[in-house]
Protein backbone atom coordinates (compact mmCIF):
# COMPACT_ATOMS: atom_id res chain seq x y z
CA UNK A 114 0.00 0.00 0.00
CA UNK A 115 1.40 3.38 -0.97
CA UNK A 116 0.65 5.19 2.28
CA UNK A 117 2.35 8.44 1.42
CA UNK A 118 1.24 8.86 -2.18
CA UNK A 119 -1.71 11.21 -1.77
CA UNK A 120 -3.35 8.94 0.76
CA UNK A 121 -5.03 11.74 2.65
CA UNK A 122 -7.48 14.01 0.91
CA UNK A 123 -6.22 17.04 2.85
CA UNK A 124 -2.59 17.70 3.77
CA UNK A 125 -3.70 18.89 7.26
CA UNK A 126 -4.99 15.37 7.98
CA UNK A 127 -1.70 13.56 7.49
CA UNK A 128 -0.72 13.51 11.20
CA UNK A 129 -4.07 11.92 12.10
CA UNK A 130 -3.46 8.80 9.98
CA UNK A 131 -0.76 6.15 10.54
CA UNK A 132 0.02 2.63 9.39
CA UNK A 133 1.25 0.23 12.09
CA UNK A 134 4.82 -0.84 11.40
CA UNK A 135 5.37 1.81 8.73
CA UNK A 136 5.06 5.09 10.63
CA UNK A 137 6.72 5.69 13.98
CA UNK A 138 5.01 9.02 14.61
CA UNK A 139 2.40 9.48 17.35
CA UNK A 140 -1.09 9.87 16.01
CA UNK A 141 -2.55 13.36 16.32
CA UNK A 142 -5.86 13.06 18.19
CA UNK A 143 -8.18 14.78 20.70
CA UNK A 144 -8.05 18.04 18.75
CA UNK A 145 -10.60 20.08 16.81
CA UNK A 146 -11.59 18.81 13.38
CA UNK A 147 -9.92 20.26 10.27
CA UNK A 148 -12.27 22.83 8.74
CA UNK A 149 -13.78 21.65 5.47
CA UNK A 150 -12.86 17.97 5.81
CA UNK A 151 -16.49 16.82 6.48
CA UNK A 152 -15.65 15.03 9.70
CA UNK A 153 -17.80 12.04 10.75
CA UNK A 154 -17.76 13.49 14.28
CA UNK A 155 -20.89 14.79 15.97
CA UNK A 156 -20.95 18.33 17.41
CA UNK A 157 -20.54 19.49 21.02
CA UNK A 158 -24.29 19.72 21.59
CA UNK A 159 -24.80 16.19 20.23
CA UNK A 160 -22.04 14.88 22.53
CA UNK A 161 -23.79 16.38 25.55
CA UNK A 162 -27.23 15.24 24.44
CA UNK A 163 -26.28 11.57 23.97
CA UNK A 164 -24.82 11.42 27.48
CA UNK A 165 -27.76 13.05 29.27
CA UNK A 166 -30.68 11.89 27.15
CA UNK A 167 -31.06 8.43 28.78
CA UNK A 168 -32.10 10.10 32.10
CA UNK A 169 -35.65 8.92 31.82
CA UNK A 170 -37.72 11.38 33.84
CA UNK A 171 -35.98 14.59 32.74
CA UNK A 172 -37.27 17.15 30.26
CA UNK A 173 -34.58 17.66 27.60
CA UNK A 174 -35.16 21.13 26.17
CA UNK A 175 -33.02 22.22 23.21
CA UNK A 176 -32.61 26.00 23.06
CA UNK A 177 -32.02 26.59 19.38
CA UNK A 178 -33.42 26.08 15.88
CA UNK A 179 -35.59 23.02 15.36
CA UNK A 180 -32.90 21.28 13.31
CA UNK A 181 -30.68 20.69 16.37
CA UNK A 182 -33.56 18.98 18.18
CA UNK A 183 -34.61 16.82 15.25
CA UNK A 184 -30.99 15.76 14.68
CA UNK A 185 -30.95 14.14 18.11
CA UNK A 186 -34.59 13.12 18.56
CA UNK A 187 -34.82 9.77 20.36
CA UNK A 188 -31.17 9.38 19.42
CA UNK A 189 -30.25 6.43 21.56
CA UNK A 190 -31.91 3.02 21.76
CA UNK A 191 -31.77 3.46 25.54
CA UNK A 192 -34.44 1.53 27.37
CA UNK A 193 -36.32 2.62 30.48
CA UNK A 194 -37.89 0.63 33.29
CA UNK A 195 -39.95 3.68 34.25
CA UNK A 196 -40.68 7.07 32.75
CA UNK A 197 -40.71 7.57 28.97
CA UNK A 198 -40.47 11.38 29.17
CA UNK A 199 -36.88 11.34 27.87
CA UNK A 200 -38.03 10.02 24.49
CA UNK A 201 -39.56 13.40 23.65
CA UNK A 202 -37.48 16.18 22.18
CA UNK A 203 -38.48 19.72 23.14
CA UNK A 204 -37.19 22.78 21.34
CA UNK A 205 -37.55 26.56 21.62
CA UNK A 206 -37.57 26.60 17.80
CA UNK A 207 -35.57 29.86 17.52
CA UNK A 208 -36.48 31.99 14.51
CA UNK A 209 -34.84 35.01 12.85
CA UNK A 210 -36.64 37.46 15.13
CA UNK A 211 -35.35 35.61 18.25
CA UNK A 212 -31.84 35.67 16.85
CA UNK A 213 -32.06 39.45 16.40
CA UNK A 214 -33.81 40.33 19.68
CA UNK A 215 -32.63 37.43 21.86
CA UNK A 216 -34.29 34.15 22.88
CA UNK A 217 -34.30 34.39 26.68
CA UNK A 218 -38.00 35.27 27.04
CA UNK A 219 -38.96 32.47 24.66
CA UNK A 220 -36.85 30.04 26.68
CA UNK A 221 -38.46 31.10 29.96
CA UNK A 222 -41.94 30.65 28.39
CA UNK A 223 -40.98 27.20 27.08
CA UNK A 224 -39.84 26.08 30.54
CA UNK A 225 -43.11 27.38 32.07
CA UNK A 226 -45.16 25.44 29.49
CA UNK A 227 -43.19 22.24 29.97
CA UNK A 228 -43.42 22.39 33.75
CA UNK A 229 -47.18 22.82 33.45
CA UNK A 230 -47.57 19.94 30.95
CA UNK A 231 -45.00 17.40 32.20
CA UNK A 232 -44.55 18.26 35.88
CA UNK A 233 -40.83 17.26 35.87
CA UNK A 234 -38.40 17.41 38.78
CA UNK A 235 -35.53 18.04 36.40
CA UNK A 236 -35.08 20.05 33.19
CA UNK A 237 -31.90 20.15 31.11
CA UNK A 238 -31.58 23.16 28.80
CA UNK A 239 -29.08 22.60 25.99
CA UNK A 240 -27.27 25.50 24.36
CA UNK A 241 -26.75 25.24 20.58
CA UNK A 242 -24.56 27.14 18.09
CA UNK A 243 -26.83 30.11 17.57
CA UNK A 244 -27.38 30.58 21.32
CA UNK A 245 -23.61 30.84 21.76
CA UNK A 246 -23.51 33.41 18.98
CA UNK A 247 -26.33 35.66 20.24
CA UNK A 248 -25.23 35.28 23.86
CA UNK A 249 -28.47 34.34 25.65
CA UNK A 250 -27.80 34.00 29.38
CA UNK A 251 -28.87 30.39 29.95
CA UNK A 252 -27.54 30.38 33.49
CA UNK A 253 -29.76 33.31 34.53
CA UNK A 254 -32.91 32.00 32.81
CA UNK A 255 -32.45 28.52 34.33
CA UNK A 256 -31.79 29.94 37.78
CA UNK A 257 -34.95 32.06 37.67
CA UNK A 258 -37.04 29.12 36.39
CA UNK A 259 -35.68 26.79 39.08
CA UNK A 260 -36.64 29.30 41.76
CA UNK A 261 -40.07 29.95 40.28
CA UNK A 262 -41.04 26.26 39.94
CA UNK A 263 -38.97 24.84 42.82
CA UNK A 264 -37.36 22.19 40.59
CA UNK A 265 -33.88 21.71 39.13
CA UNK A 266 -33.29 23.48 35.83
CA UNK A 267 -29.73 22.85 34.67
CA UNK A 268 -28.09 24.63 31.72
CA UNK A 269 -25.86 22.51 29.49
CA UNK A 270 -23.20 24.73 27.90
CA UNK A 271 -22.95 22.88 24.62
CA UNK A 272 -22.88 25.38 21.76
CA UNK A 273 -21.95 23.24 18.78
CA UNK A 274 -18.93 25.24 17.65
CA UNK A 275 -17.01 25.54 20.95
CA UNK A 276 -14.89 22.43 20.39
CA UNK A 277 -15.44 18.83 19.37
CA UNK A 278 -17.76 16.10 20.58
CA UNK A 279 -15.52 15.51 23.63
CA UNK A 280 -16.31 19.06 24.83
CA UNK A 281 -19.97 18.02 24.79
CA UNK A 282 -19.15 15.05 27.02
CA UNK A 283 -17.51 17.45 29.48
CA UNK A 284 -20.51 19.82 29.34
CA UNK A 285 -22.79 16.85 30.17
CA UNK A 286 -20.51 15.79 33.03
CA UNK A 287 -20.55 19.35 34.40
CA UNK A 288 -24.35 19.24 34.36
CA UNK A 289 -24.31 15.86 36.15
CA UNK A 290 -21.84 17.16 38.73
CA UNK A 291 -24.29 19.96 39.54
CA UNK A 292 -27.18 17.55 39.71
CA UNK A 293 -25.62 15.08 42.15
CA UNK A 294 -24.11 17.67 44.50
CA UNK A 295 -25.78 17.08 47.89
CA UNK A 296 -27.60 19.88 49.69
CA UNK A 297 -25.37 21.26 52.46
CA UNK A 298 -27.83 20.23 55.16
CA UNK A 299 -27.98 16.56 54.07
CA UNK A 300 -25.42 14.15 55.51
CA UNK A 301 -24.30 11.59 52.92
CA UNK A 302 -23.44 8.03 53.98
CA UNK A 303 -21.38 5.55 52.03
CA UNK A 304 -22.75 2.09 51.09
CA UNK A 305 -21.10 -0.99 49.52
CA UNK A 306 -22.35 -0.38 46.05
CA UNK A 307 -21.10 0.62 42.62
CA UNK A 308 -21.92 3.51 40.31
CA UNK A 309 -21.79 2.25 36.76
CA UNK A 310 -20.59 5.10 34.51
CA UNK A 311 -20.79 5.19 30.70
CA UNK A 312 -23.52 2.67 29.97
CA UNK A 313 -26.58 4.10 28.24
CA UNK A 314 -28.70 0.95 28.47
CA UNK A 315 -28.82 0.49 24.71
CA UNK A 316 -31.15 -2.46 24.09
CA UNK A 317 -31.04 -3.16 27.86
CA UNK A 318 -27.24 -3.62 28.14
CA UNK A 319 -27.02 -2.03 31.59
CA UNK A 320 -29.56 -4.57 32.85
CA UNK A 321 -27.33 -7.47 31.69
CA UNK A 322 -24.30 -6.08 33.54
CA UNK A 323 -26.39 -5.21 36.58
CA UNK A 324 -27.48 -8.84 36.74
CA UNK A 325 -23.85 -10.09 36.64
CA UNK A 326 -22.82 -7.70 39.39
CA UNK A 327 -25.79 -8.72 41.51
CA UNK A 328 -24.76 -12.37 41.12
CA UNK A 329 -21.32 -11.36 42.41
CA UNK A 330 -22.99 -10.06 45.58
CA UNK A 331 -22.63 -6.34 44.83
CA UNK A 332 -25.35 -3.74 44.24
CA UNK A 333 -25.40 -1.12 41.49
CA UNK A 334 -26.19 2.21 43.11
CA UNK A 335 -26.98 4.10 39.88
CA UNK A 336 -26.04 3.90 36.22
CA UNK A 337 -24.82 7.01 34.41
CA UNK A 338 -26.99 7.44 32.60
CA UNK A 339 -28.86 4.45 31.16
CA UNK A 340 -32.27 3.91 32.78
CA UNK A 341 -31.42 6.43 35.50
CA UNK A 342 -33.71 9.04 36.98
CA UNK A 343 -33.62 12.11 39.17
CA UNK A 344 -33.96 10.33 42.53
CA UNK A 345 -31.40 7.61 41.71
CA UNK A 346 -28.78 10.08 40.46
CA UNK A 347 -29.09 12.14 43.63
CA UNK A 348 -27.76 9.10 45.58
CA UNK A 349 -24.61 8.80 43.43
CA UNK A 350 -22.20 10.15 46.12
CA UNK A 351 -23.11 7.20 48.39
CA UNK A 352 -21.33 4.53 46.30
CA UNK A 353 -17.96 3.10 47.29
CA UNK A 354 -16.63 2.51 43.75
CA UNK A 355 -17.16 3.94 40.27
CA UNK A 356 -16.67 1.68 37.28
CA UNK A 357 -16.39 3.32 33.85
CA UNK A 358 -17.38 1.59 30.63
CA UNK A 359 -17.39 4.49 28.14
CA UNK A 360 -14.20 6.23 29.27
CA UNK A 361 -14.41 8.96 26.62
CA UNK A 362 -17.64 10.36 27.99
CA UNK A 363 -17.33 9.61 31.70
CA UNK A 364 -13.67 9.75 32.84
CA UNK A 365 -14.08 13.45 33.56
CA UNK A 366 -17.07 12.82 35.85
CA UNK A 367 -15.25 9.95 37.59
CA UNK A 368 -12.30 12.24 38.31
CA UNK A 369 -14.61 14.92 39.69
CA UNK A 370 -16.34 12.38 41.94
CA UNK A 371 -12.99 11.15 43.19
CA UNK A 372 -11.99 14.71 44.08
CA UNK A 373 -15.32 15.70 45.64
CA UNK A 374 -16.54 12.46 47.27
CA UNK A 375 -13.34 10.34 47.42
CA UNK A 376 -14.93 7.59 45.33
CA UNK A 377 -12.17 5.65 43.52
CA UNK A 378 -12.74 4.47 39.97
CA UNK A 379 -11.61 1.72 37.63
CA UNK A 380 -12.06 1.36 33.89
CA UNK A 381 -13.90 -1.68 32.59
CA UNK A 382 -15.20 -3.01 29.30
CA UNK A 383 -18.00 -5.50 28.87
CA UNK A 384 -17.47 -6.05 25.15
CA UNK A 385 -16.33 -9.58 24.30
CA UNK A 386 -15.62 -12.62 26.48
CA UNK A 387 -12.04 -11.65 27.34
CA UNK A 388 -12.75 -8.08 28.46
CA UNK A 389 -15.99 -8.99 30.25
CA UNK A 390 -14.23 -11.69 32.31
CA UNK A 391 -11.29 -9.45 33.10
CA UNK A 392 -13.53 -6.54 34.09
CA UNK A 393 -15.66 -8.65 36.45
CA UNK A 394 -12.48 -9.94 38.10
CA UNK A 395 -11.15 -6.40 38.54
CA UNK A 396 -14.38 -5.31 40.21
CA UNK A 397 -14.17 -8.30 42.58
CA UNK A 398 -10.52 -7.44 43.36
CA UNK A 399 -11.53 -3.88 44.25
CA UNK A 400 -13.84 -5.24 46.97
CA UNK A 401 -11.17 -7.67 48.26
CA UNK A 402 -13.78 -10.09 49.58
CA UNK A 403 -13.35 -13.89 49.32
CA UNK A 404 -17.06 -14.58 48.85
CA UNK A 405 -17.33 -11.98 46.05
CA UNK A 406 -14.26 -13.51 44.34
CA UNK A 407 -15.73 -17.03 44.61
CA UNK A 408 -19.07 -15.93 43.16
CA UNK A 409 -17.33 -14.01 40.37
CA UNK A 410 -15.23 -16.99 39.26
CA UNK A 411 -18.30 -19.22 39.31
CA UNK A 412 -20.26 -16.71 37.22
CA UNK A 413 -17.47 -16.37 34.63
CA UNK A 414 -17.01 -20.15 34.35
CA UNK A 415 -20.75 -20.79 33.90
CA UNK A 416 -21.22 -18.01 31.36
CA UNK A 417 -18.18 -18.99 29.27
CA UNK A 418 -19.30 -22.62 29.22
CA UNK A 419 -22.69 -21.46 27.93
CA UNK A 420 -21.43 -19.26 25.08
CA UNK A 421 -18.11 -20.85 24.01
CA UNK A 422 -19.55 -23.55 21.64
CA UNK A 423 -21.65 -20.95 19.77
CA UNK A 424 -18.73 -18.53 19.46
CA UNK A 425 -16.48 -21.37 18.21
CA UNK A 426 -19.08 -22.23 15.56
CA UNK A 427 -19.09 -18.67 14.23
CA UNK A 428 -15.28 -18.54 14.38
CA UNK A 429 -15.03 -21.47 11.99
CA UNK A 430 -17.30 -19.73 9.49
CA UNK A 431 -15.72 -16.26 9.78
CA UNK A 432 -12.03 -17.13 9.98
CA UNK A 433 -9.94 -15.13 7.51
CA UNK A 434 -12.38 -12.22 7.10
CA UNK A 435 -11.15 -8.63 7.47
CA UNK A 436 -12.83 -5.87 9.46
CA UNK A 437 -12.70 -2.07 9.40
CA UNK A 438 -13.76 -0.29 12.61
CA UNK A 439 -14.86 3.32 13.03
CA UNK A 440 -16.53 4.03 16.38
CA UNK A 441 -17.03 6.87 18.84
CA UNK A 442 -14.56 6.14 21.62
CA UNK A 443 -11.21 4.42 22.15
CA UNK A 444 -12.39 1.93 24.78
CA UNK A 445 -14.81 0.38 22.32
CA UNK A 446 -12.20 0.22 19.57
CA UNK A 447 -9.75 -1.59 21.87
CA UNK A 448 -12.34 -4.17 22.92
CA UNK A 449 -13.45 -4.72 19.33
CA UNK A 450 -9.92 -5.70 18.25
CA UNK A 451 -9.93 -8.44 20.92
CA UNK A 452 -13.50 -9.42 20.18
CA UNK A 453 -12.77 -9.83 16.47
CA UNK A 454 -9.83 -12.08 17.36
CA UNK A 455 -12.23 -14.26 19.37
CA UNK A 456 -14.14 -14.93 16.15
CA UNK A 457 -11.11 -15.24 13.83
CA UNK A 458 -11.31 -11.82 12.15
CA UNK A 459 -8.36 -9.48 11.54
CA UNK A 460 -8.87 -5.72 11.97
CA UNK A 461 -7.26 -3.92 9.00
CA UNK A 462 -8.44 -0.35 9.63
CA UNK A 463 -9.44 1.23 12.93
CA UNK A 464 -10.36 4.74 14.04
CA UNK A 465 -12.44 6.73 16.48
CA UNK A 466 -14.15 10.11 16.81
CA UNK A 467 -12.86 10.99 20.29
CA UNK A 468 -10.06 8.52 21.16
CA UNK A 469 -7.26 9.77 23.41
CA UNK A 470 -3.49 9.32 23.07
CA UNK A 471 -3.26 6.50 25.66
CA UNK A 472 -6.07 4.65 23.89
CA UNK A 473 -4.39 4.96 20.50
CA UNK A 474 -1.14 3.70 22.07
CA UNK A 475 -3.01 0.59 23.26
CA UNK A 476 -4.64 0.17 19.84
CA UNK A 477 -1.20 0.35 18.24
CA UNK A 478 0.13 -2.45 20.44
CA UNK A 479 -2.86 -4.69 19.66
CA UNK A 480 -3.17 -4.42 15.87
CA UNK A 481 -1.02 -6.21 13.29
CA UNK A 482 1.55 -4.50 11.08
CA UNK A 483 -0.08 -2.81 8.11
CA UNK A 484 -3.26 -1.83 9.96
CA UNK A 485 -4.39 1.73 9.20
CA UNK A 486 -5.10 3.72 12.39
CA UNK A 487 -6.87 7.07 12.02
CA UNK A 488 -8.54 9.69 14.18
CA UNK A 489 -11.58 11.86 13.35
CA UNK A 490 -11.94 10.44 9.83
CA UNK A 491 -14.04 11.68 6.95
CA UNK A 492 -16.04 9.55 4.47
CA UNK A 493 -13.38 9.81 1.74
CA UNK A 494 -10.70 8.37 4.01
CA UNK A 495 -12.91 5.59 5.34
CA UNK A 496 -13.91 4.48 1.86
CA UNK A 497 -10.35 4.66 0.55
CA UNK A 498 -8.85 2.53 3.35
CA UNK A 499 -11.66 -0.02 3.33
CA UNK A 500 -11.06 -0.63 -0.36
CA UNK A 501 -7.25 -0.60 -0.12
CA UNK A 502 -7.19 -3.01 2.81
CA UNK A 503 -9.85 -5.33 1.38
CA UNK A 504 -12.23 -5.07 4.34
CA UNK A 505 -15.25 -7.41 4.22
CA UNK A 506 -17.02 -5.63 7.04
CA UNK A 507 -17.37 -2.16 8.57
CA UNK A 508 -18.35 -1.63 12.21
CA UNK A 509 -19.67 1.86 12.89
CA UNK A 510 -22.78 3.93 13.51
CA UNK A 511 -25.62 5.42 11.56
CA UNK A 512 -23.39 7.78 9.57
CA UNK A 513 -21.07 4.97 8.43
CA UNK A 514 -23.76 2.51 7.33
CA UNK A 515 -24.32 4.03 3.84
CA UNK A 516 -20.56 4.08 3.18
CA UNK A 517 -20.37 0.32 3.66
CA UNK A 518 -23.44 -0.46 1.59
CA UNK A 519 -22.27 1.77 -1.26
CA UNK A 520 -19.07 -0.27 -1.42
CA UNK A 521 -20.93 -3.59 -1.20
CA UNK A 522 -19.40 -4.32 2.19
CA UNK A 523 -21.11 -5.91 5.21
CA UNK A 524 -22.02 -3.61 8.13
CA UNK A 525 -22.54 -3.96 11.89
CA UNK A 526 -24.12 -1.11 13.88
CA UNK A 527 -22.26 -0.65 17.17
CA UNK A 528 -23.85 2.67 18.02
CA UNK A 529 -27.09 4.24 19.18
CA UNK A 530 -29.58 2.69 16.81
CA UNK A 531 -29.14 -1.00 17.39
CA UNK A 532 -31.94 -3.01 18.90
CA UNK A 533 -30.00 -5.90 20.47
CA UNK A 534 -27.46 -5.82 23.32
CA UNK A 535 -23.77 -6.31 22.57
CA UNK A 536 -22.50 -6.22 26.18
CA UNK A 537 -21.45 -9.12 28.38
CA UNK A 538 -21.38 -12.80 27.48
CA UNK A 539 -24.87 -12.60 25.99
CA UNK A 540 -23.75 -9.65 23.87
CA UNK A 541 -20.65 -11.53 22.65
CA UNK A 542 -22.94 -14.16 21.10
CA UNK A 543 -25.22 -11.49 19.59
CA UNK A 544 -22.17 -9.75 18.11
CA UNK A 545 -20.78 -12.94 16.55
CA UNK A 546 -24.22 -13.79 15.17
CA UNK A 547 -24.65 -10.35 13.64
CA UNK A 548 -21.17 -10.37 12.10
CA UNK A 549 -21.86 -13.80 10.63
CA UNK A 550 -25.27 -12.88 9.23
CA UNK A 551 -23.97 -9.76 7.50
CA UNK A 552 -20.55 -11.02 6.31
CA UNK A 553 -21.95 -14.31 5.03
CA UNK A 554 -25.13 -12.83 3.54
CA UNK A 555 -25.74 -14.01 -0.05
CA UNK A 556 -26.54 -10.41 -1.04
CA UNK A 557 -22.84 -9.50 -1.50
CA UNK A 558 -22.52 -12.15 -4.24
CA UNK A 559 -25.21 -10.31 -6.23
CA UNK A 560 -23.47 -6.95 -5.65
CA UNK A 561 -20.27 -8.40 -7.13
CA UNK A 562 -22.17 -9.89 -10.09
CA UNK A 563 -23.88 -6.55 -10.68
CA UNK A 564 -20.50 -4.77 -10.71
CA UNK A 565 -19.01 -7.24 -13.20
CA UNK A 566 -21.95 -6.83 -15.60
CA UNK A 567 -21.52 -3.03 -15.70
Ligand code: SF4
Nearest residue numbers: 156158181241242273
Ligand atom coordinates in the same frame (compact mmCIF):
# COMPACT_ATOMS: atom_id res chain seq x y z
S1 SF4 B 1 -25.57 22.79 17.83
FE1 SF4 B 1 -24.71 23.64 15.93
S2 SF4 B 1 -23.51 21.98 14.98
FE2 SF4 B 1 -24.86 21.06 16.56
S3 SF4 B 1 -26.73 20.43 15.47
FE3 SF4 B 1 -27.12 22.51 16.23
S4 SF4 B 1 -26.47 23.90 14.57
FE4 SF4 B 1 -25.59 21.86 14.12
